[in-house]
Amino acid sequence: MLAVPRRASVQAMAAELPAAIAWARRHGLTLDHDEDALTLWLALTGPGAEPDTVEGYLLRGRFDDYRAIAPEWLFVDPETRKEIGADAFPAPPGVGAFGASLFIQNNSRVLICAHFNRLAYASHGGVHGDWGETTSWLTRRPGQTYATNIGSMLDRIYRDMAYTRGRRAPVAT
C-alpha cells in the first residue's frame, strides 16, 4: 500500500492553497482549510429544484497521500460537515459545462466522477477500473476533464454546479 509521508502531503497541499484561495476570492466563494488535517471545504451553490431558488452545498477535499494519488472529493452536510451520502450531492441533469456532468450515480453510490477524485477509481469503490491505479491520476486522457492542482480541481467542479437542479433525492436503502 502506497504511503506518502504526511509531512510531504501537508507541504504539497500548502504549496497549492494560495492559488486556490485566490481563485475562491475571485469567485466570491468561501474556502476553509485545515492543513494539519489535510482537508479543505468549499461552500458552493447551485440552482434549486424550484425556479428562482438556490441550493447550498459543501464540497470537501481530503489530501492524504497527495500528490502520489488523487485527492478524495465529495459533498458533505453544509451545516455539520458530516458525510450524509447522496443527500449532500447535487442532482445533475446529465450534462455539465463540458459535456457529461461530473456528478453521477452508480447503483446506490453517488460520486464526483473525475480522474482527480480517488473515489472514482474502482480500487476505491468507484466505477473506473479502466483508469488503473489512482497513481495514474495525472495522465491526460483526451476529451476528459483534466485538473492537476487544487485550484483547477475546484474550478472544474464549480463549473458543473450551474447545471445542477437541486439536491439529489435520498438513496433508498
Place this chain on the structure above:
Amino acid sequence: MSIEPVEARHNTITVTVFVPGETESRTFEFEKHSRVGEAARVAATAFGFSGGDPTFAKGKDVLDRQKQLVAEGVRDGDALELIDTGGGV
C-alpha cells in the same frame, strides 16, 4: 516611443488572464476578432500548459471556443479565467 495608428489599437483588447492553479495573472493583448480557442491556446502556452482544449471563462460564463472574443462579450480590461474544457466521464 512608437506611435501606432488609432485604428490598429481599436482592433485589439487587453485582458488579464488568471489560472485557477496559480497566484500570478498575466496580461495579454489579442485581436478582438480572434477566436476564443485560439486566444486561449496562446495564453495556455504562455502559462506553460500543453494539450487539451483550453478556453476562457468570464465570471460564471464559459466562453465558446469557436466564437470571436468580441462576440463572446470580452472587452478591453476584462479579467478572464483560463480553463480546460474536458468533459465528465
